[in-house]
Amino acid sequence: MSRIKVHDKEFELYIPQDQIERAIHKVADDINRDFAGKNPLFLVVLNGAFMFAAELFKNIEIECEISFVKLSSYSGTSSTSVVRELIGLDHSIHDRNIVMVEDIIDTGLTMKFTIEKMLKLEAKEVKIATMLFKPNAFQFDYAIDYIGLEIPNDFIIGYGLDYLEHARNLPDIYKIVS
Ligand code: 5GP
Numbered sequence: 061m062s063r064i065k066v067h068d069k070e071f072e073l074y075i076p077q078d079q080i081e082r083a084i085h086k087v088a089d090d091i092n093r094d095f096a097g098k099n100p101l102f103l104v105v106l107n108g109a110f111m112f113a114a115e116l117f118k119n120i121e122i123e124c125e126i127s128f129v130k131l132s133s134y135s136g137t138s139s140t141s142v143v144r145e146l147i148g149l150d151h152s153i154h155d156r157n158i159v160m161v162e163d164i165i166d167t168g169l170t171m172k173f174t175i176e177k178m179l180k181l182e183a184k185e186v187k188i189a190t191m192l193f194k195p196n197a198f199q200f201d202y203a204i205d206y207i208g209l210e211i212p213n214d215f216i217i218g219y220g221l222d223y224l225e226h227a228r229n230l231p232d233i234y235k236i237v238s
Contacts, residue, residue: 062173064234066223068160075209080191080233081115083208087189090206091159094187095122100157103149104127104144105174107228108163111220112191112208116161127151128143130172159206162218164192168200177203183218191219192233214238 062073091100102120104113106128117126130211131146158178158195165171171188178186196213218230219224 062068063237064227064230066217066227068222069223070237071217071223071227072080072237073232074210074214074216074235075219075229075233077219078211080208084115084191085119087191087206087208088116090123091189092119092121093114095159096123096159097122098185100159101153102123102159102161104161105150105163105170106130108159108220109191109224111228112163113161113208116189125151131174133190146174153178155182155184158183158186159189160186162188162190164216165190166194166197166206168198168202171204172200172202 067101090216107181
């Protein structure tokens with residue numbers, strides 16, 4: 061299936077599952093190396109990161125804790141400047157090595173908000189692992205520690221990412237046909 065329609069828009073196959081998963085395995089290797097013995101707390105940002113997280117954690121071999129939070133700044137096909145609250149945080153952050161697990165970093169606003177929130181809660185350190193990164197859209201200068209794949213500024217779906225709540229289940233990534 062190289063072309064699909066979701067709601068009113070056409071998408072074409074962009075990154076196949078095996079390429080995505082090779083990139084995720086590389087992220088897991090880097091985290092295994094950097095966090096051995098540190099018992100990090102991974103915070104998966106729902107909903108979009110669920111599929112990335114599942115593949116990532118099958119390959120994380122170090123002692124760790126995993127939890128899930130929700131936070132969104134996005135609706136439809138363009139980023140908005142509204143960052144909502146962080147919900148579902150049920151672990152103490154104080155003095156912990158935190159790794160945020162995110163599906164995609166676009167403008168970077170969502171993660172900036174989250175990093176600040178973690179530092180306010182007195183995390184020892186906050187690192188970021190993202191499956192996808194759009195360097196040309198990024199508007200900040202903080203470090204993004206673990207990046208699966210860099211992509212151009214196209215709107216994409218699949219592998220957890222939605223268009224109006226559809227297409228999260230697709231095992232490959234598709235990009236919008238403009
Ligand atoms: P940022 O705050 O970095 O601009 O946006 C981050 C959030 O916007 C991501 O967690 C994701 O939910 C959403 N987002 C950004 N780019 C895309 C995209 O190309 N496709 C989809 N489906 N969501 C995106």
